[in-house]
Amino acid sequence: xxxxxxxxxxxxxxxxxxxxxxxxxxxxxxxxxxxxxxxxxxxxxxxxxxxxxxxxxxxxxxxxxxxxxxxxxxxxxxxxxxxxxxxxxxxxxxxxxxxxxxxxxxxxxx
Amino acid sequence: xxxxxxxxxxxxxxxxxxxxxxxxxxxxxxxxxxxxxxxxxxxxxxxxxxxxxxxxxxxxxxxxxxxxxxxxxxxxxxxxxxxxxxxxxxxxxxxxxxxxxxxxxxxxxxxxxxxxxxxxxxxxxxxxxxxxxxxxxxxxxxxxxxxxxxxxxxxxxxxxxxxxxxxxxxx
Numbered sequence: 001x002x003x004x005x006x007x008x009x010x011x012x013x014x015x016x017x018x019x020x021x022x023x024x025x026x027x028x029x030x031x032x033x034x035x036x037x038x039x040x041x042x043x044x045x046x047x048x049x050x051x052x053x054x055x056x057x058x059x060x061x062x063x064x065x066x067x068x069x070x071x072x073x074x075x076x077x078x079x080x081x082x083x084x085x086x087x088x089x090x091x092x093x094x095x096x097x098x099x100x101x102x103x104x105x106x107x108x109x110x
Numbered sequence: 111x112x113x114x115x116x117x118x119x120x121x122x123x124x125x126x127x128x129x130x131x132x133x134x135x136x137x138x139x140x141x142x143x144x145x146x147x148x149x150x151x152x153x154x155x156x157x158x159x160x161x162x163x164x165x166x167x168x169x170x171x172x173x174x175x176x177x178x179x180x181x182x183x184x185x186x187x188x189x190x191x192x193x194x195x196x197x198x199x200x201x202x203x204x205x206x207x208x209x210x211x212x213x214x215x216x217x218x219x220x221x222x223x224x225x226x227x228x229x230x231x232x233x234x235x236x237x238x239x240x241x242x243x244x245x246x247x248x249x250x251x252x253x254x255x256x257x258x259x260x261x262x263x264x265x266x267x268x269x270x271x272x273x274x275x276x277x278x279x280x281x
Contacts, residue, residue: 003250
């Protein structure tokens with residue numbers, strides 16, 4: 001389980017729109033779909049070439065109680081808004097398969 | 111008097127209801143354990159105190175509210191002692207001492223029963239916090255063994271229990 005004292009942030013699940021554009025691609029529209037309390041840690045930051053410049057890629061790890069994450073139905077297709085950042089969910093791990101702690105790997109998109 | 115589940119869930123930052131039954135069980139167990147560890151009467155309660163004969167007696171129920179009745183059997187009849195026949199001495203230590211001005215005869219094989227009103231009408235915050243922290247500890251660690259090391263938080267549960275304990279006051 002995770003200590004309640006660590007759950008300092010309130011994260012918002014952003015659910016992807018199912019609408020498609022003319023090319024059949026997912027549109028960049030998101031709907032707020034529930035909050036969950038979590039712990040956010042910056043895992044790493046790295047430089048990457050982007051267009052004619054460079055950008056920084058930031059990886060985050062979010063930890064939350066598994067029942068809370070399951071209750072709001074967070075999936076790898078969602079985004080998470082927390083601590084002023086929007087994060088792309090890369091993986092959701094049910095730690096030890098124990099239904100106690102969810103470890104969510106994310107990358108910052110905005 | 112139990113601490114509202116909503117108070118515990120807010121403190122532990124639990125925003126789902128899946129584990130409410132578990133949390134209620136843990137809360138009740140924690141409350142009971144805090145009461146036993148400290149010796150405090152957490153809910154308003156009329157506690158009986160039995161005496162074999164008329165003797166000054168420290169009232170061991172904390173927090174003490176009042177002496178409701180003193181009853182005894184004389185001539186086969188249960189009799190209530192007038193409140194003017196006993197008094198509370200608060201000068202002898204932290205616990206009030208019940209002293210008797212009259213010592214009527216009591217039937218052999220019977221006892222004197224003093225009914226003591228005690229207990230908190232509203233729990234102090236330190237007790238609420240002790241119950242919350244114990245509930246949270248058990249909720250996060252339901253098993254007796256863990257494959258990881260756990261540390262106690264300084265000035266938390268044990269500190270609160272030790273500072274609230276009333277056993278030392280009882281002579």
